Amino acid sequence: MDKQKTIVVAHTILERGGNVVVIDKASFFGGNSTKATSGINGAGTEAQMRNEIKDSSSVFFQDSKKSARELARDDLLHVLTGKSGDAIKWLTEEFKLDLSKVARLGGHSQPRTHRGEGGQFPGMTITYALMEKLEDLAQSQPNRAKVLKKSCVTRLLQDNDLTVTGVEYEKDGQKFTELGPVILATGGYAADFGDNSLLAKHRPDLMHLPTTNGPWSTGDGHKMVLGIGGAAVDLEKVQVHPTGLVDPKEPDSKVKFLAAEALRGVGGLLVDNQGQRFCDELGHRDYVTGRMWEIKKDPIRLILNGPASRQIEWHCKHYVGRGLMKKFTNGFDLAKEMGVSSDALKKTFQDYNDIAHGKKKDPYGKKFFFDKGDEWKMDDTFHVAQMTPVLHFTMGGVEINASAEILGEQGTIPGLFACGELAGGVHGANRLGGSSLLGCVVFGRVAGDSAARYMLTENLNGKAAQRLGLLGAHVAGQPLETKVRIDPSNSKLTLEYSWGHQDDSNAGTSQPPAQSEPARQGDRTTAQMEPEKIDEPASKKTENKSEFTVEDVKKHTSKDDCWVIVHDEVLDVTNFLPEHPGGEKAIMLYAGRDATEEFDMLHPPGVIQKYAPQSVIGSVKK
Incomplete structure (x- = not known):
């Protein structure tokens, strides 16, 4: 599969003593998680305590439920928020990640979105740390961890009881199978513009919008699960993020970079083509996007003054380097760039200062403002970029329970799990910023735990049944027969034992765990593949x-x-x-x-x- 949550699942299963094969259709791990720019949410963390931020999982739950609105799933939200602190702790302790800086994003009553002091995009930083450790494990312990890239899963395998027993996938034009419980982490469908498009089916009104997603976000996992009778929820719930960066050189580009919500979290303002505010910049994403569409006063600009820019200096420098943001040395030059009078822009700044100091009531109900002494004034530096709404995240997905098991018409589908953006219902009608990376880690850990527990249960049940069968044959007085089979091609020795002339299918077998299913004619198992070549230094x-x-x-x-x-x-x-x-x-x-x-x-x-x-x-x- 792909995405950051796949790596989380892999590490979790390895921690629980299992073996894992990670299949990714892309050349690199990470997916859209590498693009996450604001951070990862966590409540009750050490970083919050050091900053004297009074937060808790229950407060985080209420914020998330308010954002999810009528589609809130309390069971899933309790998992997401209740395990958020542990998720931050796991990343910082197991992978030595710096997540010490905490910011407030839209819809949060407390600052709880974590990123590092160094300024690098947290999505890439987190993903690379997990990816590097997994690839090292795959090299040092190839019998426990295997990584297959440029490999596309084509279907889920099931037995007669409809239990999912593995996957079929293609690599280099050939088909292979891999057996075991399956955890899908295939991401969303916010770039599904092709044939059989989930976007076209469920939100045709959004097909014209640009996307922040990579070309892999085509709903592959959704379509496979639906194909075997799995359930889906809220597929019409697609998040349109308000702040996609407009590239002046390619204003109509279908793919756009995201302006981190943290830019507004540190105090950035959104203004219309007349230089006037039109919303609570820290409102829910669908609210801000809705206001942009309602006023129809493009271009919309995001403006950061000097104090705000210094709080998120790395991001500003990065966007300027990409040609997506401009820096101005004073407000007069900014007003000229915008085509508005200096007096109009100055009035916007002064009105905002008065609102922040309680002298005026904000017409948009904003509650959180800049630190004292960080007033807006014309004699200051500014970072400015044009904004446009963009397809960003899909709240809808396959239906899961609190154990990350995928549901069908008859309940859970045995052997099949989901996490990350594929898992529907976690965020309800609207996702809070910073909860995407969190969902990857929390439900990746939950799915890994559930799959490991499932494997153990199946293994124990199978061995118990086997022992009962052997005992019954022994009591019946049948003679013990043993067979030793040696396969020189893969240095494997198999010992089979039975009482009497039992059918081979009922014989006891001593063999290594997690063997691949014999492939159908013309196919091959993963075990028959040549090891992937490693580039020379x-x-x-x-x-x-x-x-x-x-x-x-x-x-x-x-x-x-x-x-x-x-x-x-x-x-x-x-x-x-x-x-x-x-x-x-x-x-x-x-x-x-x-x-x-x-x-x-x-x-x-x-x-x-x-x-x-x-x-x-x-x-x-x-």
Whole structure:
């Protein structure tokens, strides 16, 4: 499958003593989780206590229920919010992640959205830490963890009792099967614009909108589950985020980057084309989007003053580097850019100051404002970007219970679990910012626990039945027969034993756990596959490479011929574009130029050498 929650599931099962095979149709783990920009929610955490934030899981539950409205599922919300503190603790202790900075997002009564002090996008930081540890485990303990990328699951396997027993998947044009309980973590359908589109079926009115999602968000898991009689809930509930960043060079692009909700959490204002506020910037996402559509005064701009910008400096610097945000040294230049008078913009700022200080009542009911001394004034610096509503998240999905078991018409579907965006009903009618990453971790852990418990129960029940059968045969006085089978092709020895001339299907077998199902004719099992090749170190691949001038690199700026510079190395990323987890556009913004500064904002050291060494074609000529 794919997405960050898959990695969470894998780590959880390994912690519980199980073995795991992770199947991902993409070249890299992470999915949309790597794009998460504001942080991960948690209530009652150490970071909150250090900052004297009085929060609890019960307060978080009430905030989430209010956002979910009439579609709130108390059982799922109790799991999400009640385990949120433990989720933060697990990430910080097991993966040594810094989640010490806490902010307030829209719809939250307390600051509870965690990110690191370093400023990097928390989604990428969290995902990379989990991914790196899992891949290390797959290398050091290949008998316990296996990672299969560029592999697409095509169907769920079931026995005569409709228990899910495994999956069939395709890799390199061949079919394979893998047996065991199945945890689906395939994400949502906010980029499902093709044939058999869930968006077209359930929300055709939103098909024209751009999306923040990667091309993998096509509802694959939903369609597989529905195909075997699984239940779905709230498929019409699609979250349209109010603050997609408009690229001035490509204003009509179908894929857009998200302006983190944390930009408003630190004090950013939304204004219309007349420079006037029109909403509570920290209202629920559907409310803010609705106001944007209602007033119809584009372009809508998000403005951060100096104090707000300094609280989230890294994000602003990143957006400016991508050409999606501008910096102004004073409000007069900003007013000129907006095409409004300086007096009009000044009045907006002064009115907001008066509201924040309690001198006026906010017509939009805003409750949370900037710190004292951070007033808005024309003599200040500003970061500004144009906003547009974007498809962002799907609250609808397959129906689950509080144990992350997928439901069908007759109750739970044995052997099948779901987590992350695929799991419907968790967020009701509207998701709170920061709860997407949280849902990945919490329900990823729950699904992993449930699947491990299911495996243990099935294993114990099977062995108990086997022992009873053998005992009965022994009491009946049948002679003991043993068979030893040796398979030289995979160095496997199988010992079979029975009393009398039992059918082989009832014989006892001693063999390693978690064997793959024999494939149908023409197919192969995972065990028959050749080990995935590991790229040779970049140090070998870059020997005797050419030198290029900066002017040489500037000539390669198209999708069919794209070069970039990172740390004085020249990369030909043409073939890598469709595999980049952040999408092609994330690289194309830097085509033909030095992307070192922006690259370092998102990526840890060594990522090129580990995942794309073949892209390095030379160095910059000094």
